[in-house]
Amino acid sequence: MATWRNIMHRREHKERAQPIKRKRFGLLEKHKDYVKRAKDFHSKQDRLQVMRRKAAMRNPDEFYFGMKNSKTKKGVHVVNNERPDANMSAEMQKLVSTQDLTYVLKNMCDGCTWCVGCLRMFVSTGTLI
Numbered sequence: 001m002a003t004w005r006n007i008m009h010r011r012e013h014k015e016r017a018q019p020i021k022r023k024r025f026g027l028l029e030k031h032k033d034y035v036k037r038a039k040d041f042h043s044k045q046d047r048l049q050v051m052r053r054k055a056a057m058r059n060p061d062e063f064y065f066g067m068k069n070s071k072t073k074k075g076v077h078v079v080n081n082e083r084p085d086a087n088m089s090a091e092m093q094k095l096v097s098t099q100d101l102t103y104v105l106k107n108m109c110d111g112c113t114w115c116v117g118c119l120r121m122f123v124s125t126g127t128l129i
Contacts, residue, residue: 018028029037070079088096 015030016028018025022028066079070077072078
């Protein structure tokens with residue numbers, strides 16, 4: 001059975017108000033306000049510490065092509081998706097692809113006649129045997 005102490009209503013303890021003489025200093029910060037402000041401050045400090053640690057551990061020789069292909073405009077990163085072969089004509093792209101295939105086949109089989117024949121067949125039909 002519950003005791004009277006647990007059943008009776010308990011009065012909530014309130015924090016004091018700002019004294020009238022100190023009104024000119026603004027609102028009196030209560031404990032719950034301080035706790036909220038302190039938690040916010042410490043979370044920001046922790047995030048800054050993590051960023052500083054990452055910057056210190058960063059490899060200065062690290063390189064990605066995304067670094068070359070992206071730019072910033074007014075502080076915002078913009079990726080340059082423009083490919084160099086995007087403005088080539090269809091004939092030019094076909095010529096480049098056949099030249100690449102010729103290079104691969106010559107290096108793979110030392111330029112034997114069978115590969116050159118396969119290459120001619122590829123150029124005429126578009127499929128490799």
